[in-house]
Amino acid sequence: xxxxxxxxxxxxxxxxxxxxxxxxxxxxxxxxxxxxxxxxxxxxxxxxxxxxxxxxxxxxxxxxxxxxxxxxxxxxxxxxxxxxxxxxxxxxxxxxxxxxxxxxxxxxxxxxxxxxxxxxxxxxxxxxxxxxxxxxxxxxxxxxxxxxxxxxxxxxxxxxxxxxxxxxxxxxxxxxxxxxxxxxxxxxxxxxxxxxxxxxxxxxxxxxxxxxxxxxxxxxxxxxxxxxxxxxxxxxxxxxxxxxxxxxxxxxxxxxxxxxxx
Numbered sequence: 001x002x003x004x005x006x007x008x009x010x011x012x013x014x015x016x017x018x019x020x021x022x023x024x025x026x027x028x029x030x031x032x033x034x035x036x037x038x039x040x041x042x043x044x045x046x047x048x049x050x051x052x053x054x055x056x057x058x059x060x061x062x063x064x065x066x067x068x069x070x071x072x073x074x075x076x077x078x079x080x081x082x083x084x085x086x087x088x089x090x091x092x093x094x095x096x097x098x099x100x101x102x103x104x105x106x107x108x109x110x111x112x113x114x115x116x117x118x119x120x121x122x123x124x125x126x127x128x129x130x131x132x133x134x135x136x137x138x139x140x141x142x143x144x145x146x147x148x149x150x151x152x153x154x155x156x157x158x159x160x161x162x163x164x165x166x167x168x169x170x171x172x173x174x175x176x177x178x179x180x181x182x183x184x185x186x187x188x189x190x191x192x193x194x195x196x197x198x199x200x201x202x203x204x205x206x207x208x209x210x211x212x213x214x215x216x217x218x219x220x221x222x223x224x225x226x227x228x229x230x231x232x233x234x235x236x237x238x239x240x241x242x243x244x245x246x247x248x249x250x251x252x253x254x255x256x257x258x259x260x261x262x
Contacts, residue, residue, distance in 0.1 A: 002082060003075065003078035003079045003081070003082045004079070004082050004083070005057060006051060006056060006057045006060045006075075007048040007049055007050070007051065007056055007057075007075060007079055008029070008048060008049045008054055008055040008056045008057075009046065009047070009048045009079055009082070009083065010029065010046075010047045010048070011044060011045065011046050011047075011083065012036070012040060012045045012047075013036075013039065013040045013041075013042075013043050013044050013045040014040060014041055014042070015039075015040075015041065015042040015043040015044055016044055017042065017043050017044065017087075017089065018043070018044045018045075018046055018083070018085040018086070018087070018088045018089065019039055019043045019044070019045055019046070019088070019089040019090075019091065020046040020047075020048070020076070020079070020080075020085070020088050020089070020090050020091065021035070021036065021045070021046070021047055021091045022048070022050075022076065022090065022091065022092040022093065022096035022099060022100060023049070023050065023053065023054075023093055023096060024093040024094030024095055024096055024118075024245075025094060025095050025185070025188060025189055025192050026053075026153070026173075026176055026177040026180050026185055026189075027053065027093070027173070027176050027180075028049045028053045028054025028055070028056075028176065028179070028180070029047035029048060029049055029054055030054065030176075031093075031176065031245070031247060031248055032047060032091075032247060034247065034248065034251035035247045035251045035254055035255045035258075038252075038255035038256075038258075038259065039255070039258075039259075043089075044085075046079070046083060046085065046088075048079055050072060050075070050096075050188070051066065051075065051184070052180065052181045052184030052185065052188065053180050053181075053184075053185075054179070054180075058181050058184065061181075061184055063187055066184075066187070066188075066191075067191065068191070069095070069098055069099055069102055069191065069192075069195055069197070070102055070106075072096075072099045072102075073099050073100075073102035073103040073106060074103075074106075076090070076099060076100065076103040077103050077106065077107055077110065080110050085110070086110070087110075087111070087112040088110060088111050088112065089111070089112055089113050089114075089115070089262065090103070090104065090111055090113070090114050090115070091114075091115040091117065091258060092114070092115070092116060092117065092119070093117040093118060093245070093247060094117070094118050094119070094120070094192075094218065094219070094244065095188075095192040095195075097114075097116035097117060097118070097119030097120075098119060098120070098121060098195070098197050098200075100114050100116070101114065101116070101119075101197070101200065101201070101204055101208075102197070102200065104204060104205075104206040105200060105203045105204055105205075108204075108205045108206050111206045112206070112207075113206065113207050113208070113209070113261065113262065114204075114206050114207070114208040114209070115208070115209045115211065115258050115261060116208055116209065116210050116211065116227070117211045117246065117247060117254070118211065118212070118213055118216055118218065118219045118224075118244050118245075118246070119210060119219060119223075119224070119227055120132070120218070120219040120223045120227075121196070121197040121198045121200070121201055121223075121226075121227065121230075122195070122196040122197065122198050123138060123192075123193050123218075124138055124193075124194075124196070126196075129198070129226070130220070130222045130223070130226075131223060132217075132218065132219065132220045132222075132223060133193075138193045138194070141156075141193065142186075142189065142190055142193065145185075145186055145189055146186060149177075149182040149185065149186065150178060152177075153174050153177035153178050154174050156177075157170045157171070157173040157174035157177060158170040159217050160173060160217065160218060160243070160244045160245065161173045161243050161244065161245055161248070161249065162213075162215060162216075162217070162242045162243025162244065162245075162249065163242060163243050163249045166249070169243075169245075169248055169249055172248070173245065173248070198230070201227065201230035201231055202230060202232070204231055204232075207233060207234070207235075208231050208233075208234045208235070209234070209235045209236075209237065209257070209258070209261040210224050210227050210228050210231070210234055210235065210236045210237070211237055211239060211246065211254065211257055211258075212224030212225075212236065212237065212238045212239065213238075213239055213241050213242060213243060213244060213246050214238065214239060214240060214241065214242045215242040215243065216242075216243065216244050217243075217244060218244040219244065221238070224236065224238070235261060237257050237261075239253055239254065239257065240253060241253055241254065
């Protein structure tokens with residue numbers, strides 16, 4: 001099964017410098033549509049869907065194979081190889097930020113820069129580390145998801161998106177959740193929220209930008225600051241945008257921060 005078909009890879013833009021956009025949990029490549037126009041003139045834009053999301057090939061999903069974030073990182077590298085990309089700029093939202101880090105650790109020469117949007121290496125509080133959630137919080141969230149995925153989607157979307165004065169944004173996110181294969185989404189959510197990649201951060205050699213959102217309920221400011229302290233030579237920008245999805249709620253600010261780093 002080829003990576004281009006499996007991950008529904010799409011390419012656009014007039015430039016040669018590749019920039020790859022990777023979506024977060026319950027989303028797909030469509031969520032980047034408001035940011036990509038800022039890069040079409042001078043970049044080769046590569047979009048894809050994680051297996052189980054969007055128009056990816058769900059038949060390619062195997063729960064045992066996709067039991068680690070490293071497997072998703074391998075997909076990223078397979079896409080890079082299939083597209084013949086070199087020195088790729090990788091933009092990853094939420095869990096895809098960690099997927100990009102793992103891919104860049106495995107093959108640093110494939111990447112020129114990483115842009116990490118709302119990243120978190122560990123969501124669960126642990127001693128002096130503040131991830132934003134207690135283990136009981138994560139267990140309750142996953143139990144709710146298992147019991148009624150649609151109800152979870154509708155309840156969680158407004159919290160994740162923030163910007164309560166713009167309910168259309170939460171509605172779009174909820175619709176995206178509901179388009180995702182629920183069985184795969186539940187497994188990916190468990191993997192996302194239970195992973196702990198703090199020990200991997202010191203292995204990254206590729207320059208990285210951390211884009212931290214204001215009032216982010218999923219990746220609080222303390223997490224962004226922690227990432228910055230652990231990623232040698234990284235840059236940190238706190239956006240005015242609130243919530244966990246600035247590429248949807250504040251695409252111009254997000255694009256400007258990415259371009260300034262590039």
